[in-house]
Amino acid sequence: MTATADAPAATADDGTAPDDGTGGSEPGTETFYDRFPEAARIVRATFLGAFLAFAVGTTFGIIQTLHRTGIARPFSSVDYYTFLTAHGVFLVLSFTIFFLVGVFTWALVRSLDRPLVNTRFSWAWYGLMATGMTLTGLTILAGFTSAVDVSADVLFTFYAPLQAHPLFYGGLAVFLVGTWLAGLDWWRTFLAWRREHPDERIPLQAFMVLTTTIMWYVATSALAISVLFFLLPWSLGLIETVNPTLTRTLFWFFGHPVVYFWLMPAYLLWYTVLPSIAGGRLFSDPLARVVFVLFLLLSTPVGIHHQYLDPGIAEGFKFVAMTNTMFLLLPSLLTAFTVVASVEYGARVRGGTGLFGWLRTLPWRDPAFTGMMLAGLMFAAGGFSGMVNAGMNINYLIHNTIWVTGHFHLTVGTAVALTFMAATYWLWPQITNKPIYSRQIGLAQVVLWFAGMALMSNAMHAQGLLGVPRRTAEPTYSGFEYGSAFGGYGELNLQVAIGGTILFASAVLFLSNVVLTMGNSRTDGLAETLAEPISGSEDAPLVLDNIRLWGGIAVLLVLLAYALPIVAIVQRGGLFGPGGEAYPMVLDALAILAEQAPDVLVERMPDVLGGGWAGGWP
Amino acid sequence: MHVHSYEKIWLALGLGLILLLIGSVTYGAVGPGVSMVAADQPTVDPTALDEDDRFAEPRVEQVGENEYEAYVVAFQFGFEPDPIVLPANSTVTFMVTSRDVTHGFEVVGTNANTMVIPGEVSTLTVETGGPTEYGVICNEYCGAAHHGMEGSIEVVPQEEFEESAGGSSDGDGSGGDQ
Numbered sequence: 001m002t003a004t005a006d007a008p009a010a011t012a013d014d015g016t017a018p019d020d021g022t023g024g025s026e027p028g029t030e031t032f033y034d035r036f037p038e039a040a041r042i043v044r045a046t047f048l049g050a051f052l053a054f055a056v057g058t059t060f061g062i063i064q065t066l067h068r069t070g071i072a073r074p075f076s077s078v079d080y081y082t083f084l085t086a087h088g089v090f091l092v093l094s095f096t097i098f099f100l101v102g103v104f105t106w107a108l109v110r111s112l113d114r115p116l117v118n119t120r121f122s123w124a125w126y127g128l129m130a131t132g133m134t135l136t137g138l139t140i141l142a143g144f145t146s147a148v149d150v151s152a153d154v155l156f157t158f159y160a161p162l163q164a165h166p167l168f169y170g171g172l173a174v175f176l177v178g179t180w181l182a183g184l185d186w187w188r189t190f191l192a193w194r195r196e197h198p199d200e201r202i203p204l205q206a207f208m209v210l211t212t213t214i215m216w217y218v219a220t221s222a223l224a225i226s227v228l229f230f231l232l233p234w235s236l237g238l239i240e241t242v243n244p245t246l247t248r249t250l251f252w253f254f255g256h257p258v259v260y261f262w263l264m265p266a267y268l269l270w271y272t273v274l275p276s277i278a279g280g281r282l283f284s285d286p287l288a289r290v291v292f293v294l295f296l297l298l299s300t301p302v303g304i305h306h307q308y309l310d311p312g313i314a315e316g317f318k319f320v321a322m323t324n325t326m327f328l329l330l331p332s333l334l335t336a337f338t339v340v341a342s343v344e345y346g347a348r349v350r351g352g353t354g355l356f357g358w359l360r361t362l363p364w365r366d367p368a369f370t371g372m373m374l375a376g377l378m379f380a381a382g383g384f385s386g387m388v389n390a391g392m393n394i395n396y397l398i399h400n401t402i403w404v405t406g407h408f409h410l411t412v413g414t415a416v417a418l419t420f421m422a423a424t425y426w427l428w429p430q431i432t433n434k435p436i437y438s439r440q441i442g443l444a445q446v447v448l449w450f451a452g453m454a455l456m457s458n459a460m461h462a463q464g465l466l467g468v469p470r471r472t473a474e475p476t477y478s479g480f481e482y483g484s485a486f487g488g489y490g491e492l493n494l495q496v497a498i499g500g501t502i503l504f505a506s507a508v509l510f511l512s513n514v515v516l517t518m519g520n521s522r523t524d525g526l527a528e529t530l531a532e533p534i535s536g537s538e539d540a541p542l543v544l545d546n547i548r549l550w551g552g553i554a555v556l557l558v559l560l561a562y563a564l565p566i567v568a569i570v571q572r573g574g575l576f577g578p579g580g581e582a583y584p585m586v587l588d589a590l591a592i593l594a595e596q597a598p599d600v601l602v603e604r605m606p607d608v609l610g611g612g613w614a615g616g617w618p
Numbered sequence: 619m620h621v622h623s624y625e626k627i628w629l630a631l632g633l634g635l636i637l638l639l640i641g642s643v644t645y646g647a648v649g650p651g652v653s654m655v656a657a658d659q660p661t662v663d664p665t666a667l668d669e670d671d672r673f674a675e676p677r678v679e680q681v682g683e684n685e686y687e688a689y690v691v692a693f694q695f696g697f698e699p700d701p702i703v704l705p706a707n708s709t710v711t712f713m714v715t716s717r718d719v720t721h722g723f724e725v726v727g728t729n730a731n732t733m734v735i736p737g738e739v740s741t742l743t744v745e746t747g748g749p750t751e752y753g754v755i756c757n758e759y760c761g762a763a764h765h766g767m768e769g770s771i772e773v774v775p776q777e778e779f780e781e782s783a784g785g786s787s788d789g790d791g792s793g794g795d796q
Binding site: 248394471482 | 619620621622624625628629632633635636639640642643646647652653654655656657659660661662663664665666694718719720722724726727728729730731732733734735736737738739740741751752753755756757758759760761762763764765766768769770
């Protein structure tokens, strides 16, 4: 093949409908790399970007775990917040989204069986994403040194009036534009396919990519407004003040759908890859489409559920968000059914019998299968703790406690991250023609992730019930001790530390396996095919494929849910807030403290700043 | 569209669960009367709290028979007053605001918990119960020494509260110097 030969052989599949329902086909023994080498290179580049972020993010994770629990504090507690900001941004924005654009590019090209319209355009969005994230990342990491006057210790949520260096917001904006262009690339490729295949159903994987892209445009509109019209000009000194409630609300407008953005590639893999790995077939194509439409409609008009305890937002708006949130359970419940049914079908094809006996016949030695199944199991647990979070009045008990951290380490930290790692074992050979270095290490790695997370996340939930806060370097205080539930505070801390250490070991195994795999030479015969659904797209009503209609309804629902609260917030506090100062996190933290700390804090200064063993074990 | 009968049963169970969850939250609001932190107070200028008669001198004030209001200011990195002294077996409405960045106000081990956003006043009504002590922490990251931000609540018998308040209801600032 030549470097530019990204088009399939002209005769292959010409004019025939994709026959596997998930779209496209991989005729004969062709891998994705064989068939679309240009696109494969882009996917590989996005995955490498994701793994780099994963390496840095998980390293910071173990540092935080040991610091918080008081096991080892080689860094000061002030630096903890730099680590925490980087951990959040690198893992939930960089790792997840870089992997996502890779999965989506693969899925779209594969299912349409057509190359991207313009590879140079694809490299352009990749370049923008990488440049933006590098700017933001370096701005955060500059917080470790006082040699440069740049930092962004504002955490992943960057709530004003905490203020980051303009480069932090600027980098985010560039990254965001990159993701928008990626979406445009997929849509352009789809529209080109549509002209070539005017009467065909949208292949399932392409349908998932396209609906999720629309969701992303809706969700990020608010973030773009917040960053471009308020936070960036404010950090540059062009405007004096911002309205903290307004920028918070705009953040969470984006902040909830982003969690589904992380989740949708995992869902795509569960729906379209997992059944085939299990030897089965997807149970229902139409229901999969319904699920993605529901996510498009319901992901965004719920963000106020992150603000149940915010003053300045009326109770009625919170109630509407709560109701929408509960209905958002539906697509995930449907997914649980479909995925389990599809896998069970595979097990029975493989000769499994009995009420639960079929579980034994599944390919548990396959790291891709076991990883995704364990990820799904953890997602169920995360779903239940999410129902508690969503319950407006029980939320008082756990809001901003480490319960919430436990929750999202099950969802994004396992359902998404573990699925991505597991999928890598299946997908990487398809995009590189290189076999995985060791599938045994892969299997051990996914099981370790599950075990470590079970330990850490469970203990975090339990600590949250005791009132232990999230996002703090030292969760012990001088004035009181925590009660006990499912073990005392110290015992739970130990579980968090052991769990976190196991997770880090798992991450190291994963990354080593990928690096060693890259050293393998290319071989033939790695091609995998995806099976067609039991109930195919012919059973799905045509209206499901009307993405413009669903996009329109999604925008309408968002307007219904958000227009009144945002107008009310602006009327109350003004577009630029009821006054107040910026609190730049770009100055030397010690100087701020010396200036502002009350006497009582100065007494505790050695504890507060010096790391060490403040509070100790209760 | 073909939907398998098992799928229909699952769908019905799922919808049932959703309605149950919405019902339980609704019951919590209208039955036990758990109300949400909301938009019941006008905004304030966080840089001019010393001109606000509630927050110029953060304190606890009696506003009715067995009813009190606690005006609390959160700041980098503490709460005022500290400790917040409250009478036992009374109804207390906390009014909490911030003079700098966004904070949290969490009475550890209870469900008294709210965000504190500069410019907004969070109101939260609680029953104090018997005499005891609680820790108060900021549970929203607020800067380099966030982990040092704590306060306390002392729930004292009614008589002791009246003595410490000096027999007047306007207090003198800290409200509790035993």
